Amino acid sequence: MEYLRELLTQQVAGYDQLPEVLQIFLPMLLACLLCLGLVAFIPLVAIWGERKVSAHMQDRLGPMRVGGWHGWAQTIADGVKLLLKEDIVPAQADRLLFKLAPLVVFAGGFAAFVVLPFGESFIVSDLNIGVLYIAAISSLGVVGIIMAGWASNNKYALFGGMRAAAQIVSYEIPTVLAILTVVIPVGSLSMQEIVRAQSGGVFNWFIFQPVTFLAFWVVYLGTLAEVNRTPFDIPEAESELVAGYHTEYSGMRFAFFFLAEYANMFLVSALATTLFLGGWHGPGFLPGPAWFILKATALVFVQMWLRWTLPRLRVDQLMHVSWKVLLPISFLLVLAAGTLALWREGSP
Amino acid sequence: MSVTDIVFILTAVVTVGSAVVVVVSRSLIYSVFSLLFTFFGVAILYVFLGADFLAGAQVLIYVGGILVLLLFGVMLTHRLYNLNLTTERFQPIAGTLIAAAVFASISLAAFKTKWKLVGEKELEPTTQQIGEAFLSSYLLPFEIASVLLLVALIGAAMLVRRRTDV
Numbered sequence: 001m002e003y004l005r006e007l008l009t010q011q012v013a014g015y016d017q018l019p020e021v022l023q024i025f026l027p028m029l030l031a032c033l034l035c036l037g038l039v040a041f042i043p044l045v046a047i048w049g050e051r052k053v054s055a056h057m058q059d060r061l062g063p064m065r066v067g068g069w070h071g072w073a074q075t076i077a078d079g080v081k082l083l084l085k086e087d088i089v090p091a092q093a094d095r096l097l098f099k100l101a102p103l104v105v106f107a108g109g110f111a112a113f114v115v116l117p118f119g120e121s122f123i124v125s126d127l128n129i130g131v132l133y134i135a136a137i138s139s140l141g142v143v144g145i146i147m148a149g150w151a152s153n154n155k156y157a158l159f160g161g162m163r164a165a166a167q168i169v170s171y172e173i174p175t176v177l178a179i180l181t182v183v184i185p186v187g188s189l190s191m192q193e194i195v196r197a198q199s200g201g202v203f204n205w206f207i208f209q210p211v212t213f214l215a216f217w218v219v220y221l222g223t224l225a226e227v228n229r230t231p232f233d234i235p236e237a238e239s240e241l242v243a244g245y246h247t248e249y250s251g252m253r254f255a256f257f258f259l260a261e262y263a264n265m266f267l268v269s270a271l272a273t274t275l276f277l278g279g280w281h282g283p284g285f286l287p288g289p290a291w292f293i294l295k296a297t298a299l300v301f302v303q304m305w306l307r308w309t310l311p312r313l314r315v316d317q318l319m320h321v322s323w324k325v326l327l328p329i330s331f332l333l334v335l336a337a338g339t340l341a342l343w344r345e346g347s348p
Numbered sequence: 349m350s351v352t353d354i355v356f357i358l359t360a361v362v363t364v365g366s367a368v369v370v371v372v373s374r375s376l377i378y379s380v381f382s383l384l385f386t387f388f389g390v391a392i393l394y395v396f397l398g399a400d401f402l403a404g405a406q407v408l409i410y411v412g413g414i415l416v417l418l419l420f421g422v423m424l425t426h427r428l429y430n431l432n433l434t435t436e437r438f439q440p441i442a443g444t445l446i447a448a449a450v451f452a453s454i455s456l457a458a459f460k461t462k463w464k465l466v467g468e469k470e471l472e473p474t475t476q477q478i479g480e481a482f483l484s485s486y487l488l489p490f491e492i493a494s495v496l497l498l499v500a501l502i503g504a505a506m507l508v509r510r511r512t513d514v
Contacts, residue, residue: 024351097381128473132404139412143384146419150377162423165416172412189401189475 031124035113039106043262047075050262050304057308085251090153093248097151101144102249102256108140109263116270117191119280119288130191131183134271135176138226141264142168145245148257152248160244163234167318168226174326175222178215181337182206182275185344195279205278211337216276218330220299223268225322227261230307234315269299356396363389376425380418387411401475 008027048063051074055062067073089098115130117123127133142165149161183189185206186197198205206212225232236244246257273279273295280288282295313321366385373379387410394403482490 094377097377127400129400129404129475132401132408136404136407136412139408139416142416143381143411143419146416146423147381150419150423158423162420165420169413169416187476188473190473 031114035110035124039110039113039263040259042266043259044075044079046262046265046300047078047258048072049301050307053301053304054308057305079255082251082255087252088250090248092153094151094153097147098248099253101148101151102253102260104144104147105141106144106256106260106263108138108144109260109267111137111140112267113263115191116267117195117274117279118292122280122289123192126190126192129189131179131189131194131275134267135172135179138264138267139168139172141260148249149245152245154248156241156243157245157247160236160241160247163241163315164228164245167228167232167234167322170319170322171222171225171232171326174322174330175219175226177327177330177334178218178222179275181212181215181333184334184337184341185209185212191274191279195274195281198278199281202278205276205281207276211333211340212276214329215333215337216272218326218333219275220272221321222326223272224303224306225318227264227268227303229265229303231310231313232318233307233312234318265300265303266296269296269303272296272299352396359389359392359396363393376422380415380422383418384411384415387415398472399474401473401478 008030048071052062052070063071063074065071065074066077089095112134114124115127115133117126145164145168146161149157149159149164152158182194186194188194202208207216228236234240236246241247246254249257270292273292277295277299280292282288282291286294363386366382366389369382370379370386373382387406390410391403391406394400394406
């Protein structure tokens with residue numbers, strides 16, 4: 001953000017003559033708009049990608065007509081259709097909460113984009129507590145999902161909302177503990193510091209380090225569950241719950257949930273990229289942000305791959321994986337990371 | 349009035365306003381959802397005080413943990429709307445008097461105290477300081493709190509356990 005303000009001061013004539021309020025708020029506004037554009041654009045591509053990936057995994061072609069080349073404009077057409085649909089609120093629903101819920105879910109995903117380190121100076125705000133901020137702000141999504149499930153006044157929606165809440169709260173614990181194994185050697189919660197600690201070649205990335213190698217898998221599984229993707233998609237299990245917490249939603253409000261889901265997929269992949277895959281580091285023939293987006297997209301592809309390969313877990317199996325498998329592993333990993341840090345300090 | 353002042357006043361209004369809704373709302377579910385805004389407002393106030401780690405922890409624990417648990421509890425409750433949330437003995441005069449006295453004494457304390465003002469300070473990372481303080485000078489309270497939580501955890505597990513062999 002400071003970078004953006006400097007750029008504006010240099011490039012735009014008379015910028016430093018503006019009132020101080022505007023001088024502070026304009027870069028903020030610009031940064032927000034950039035993020036908003038990203039949050040809207042990534043799902044457009046990702047949804048098209050998901051349809052193509054799923055189609056090819058089932059030996060189909062997927063969307064082929066809209067826009068010419070491999071149906072690239074299909075999501076845009078679908079988005080416009082959703083925008084034009086009638087805005088329906090069920091008669092017995094809690095109107096205020098019903099309308100608020102998609103916004104809360106979307107705001108949670110959007111706010112987390114602020115600390116993603118796309119490049120050396122390509123970050124909206126390098127907070128000192130970046131990782132903690134992401135873990136904290138993503139809990140807004142849970143509240144929004146429960147809100148949607150409750151306000152719909154529909155038993156399937158309520159079940160979906162409760163399941164989502166139980167699942168996300170459970171998986172947050174092993175995920176955050178596994179993230180700690182990266183924070184311990186770096187000694188900082190700032191996203192940029194974590195990326196800088198992985199500079200100097202592929203083998204300095206945390207995925208190739210002794211303890212954090214295992215932590216990557218815990219984080220990947222945990223975040224997969226937190227964004228409610230198969231094999232952890234019981235909150236919206238079609239065969240049991242119609243569509244889970246967004247059963248009653250249609251048109252624009254449904255689009256918000258959909259956008260938030262795909263934005264969150266990218267978000268958790270970008271988080272894993274920052275923590276374990278060296279962030280924007282990479283061979284010099286591509287700029288840093290390109291590497292960052294490339295790595296995150298590769299992780300998003302793996303999420304899609306898993307979705308179209310694996311069956312859904314049962315509720316009890318889901319809880320078993322979190323509390324009896326991932327949690328002990330993540331405790332051991334934190335212990336190991338602490339011991340390793342002490343040992344390294346003792347023998348320089 | 350600077351930008352900081354405007355943001356502070358907005359935050360204060362949202363925090364206090366939503367806290368009032370929590371207390372006076374007749375529907376339990378609105379109270380709980382309104383608590384969300386109170387928690388966020390308090391987190392922003394922590395940021396104003398330069399306590400960035402505390403703000404993050406506030407949102408993580410209160411919104412991500414406690415609020416979700418409260419919502420769980422509320423959704424398992426039977427009657428939610430048009431609750432009459434008063435105690436059996438309703439004493440408006442005594443209640444108002446005591447509330448006014450508490451308010452007066454708190455505001456008197458706030459205005460009479462000579463606050464030590466440090467002026468504008470650069471935001472500095474507090475995470476490391478908090479960690480070091482916990483593991484050195486405040487180790488005993490920290491450990492006592494963790495043992496207390498462990499006891500509560502074991503107690504909860506004991507209570508919900510299905511007894512098969514009694």
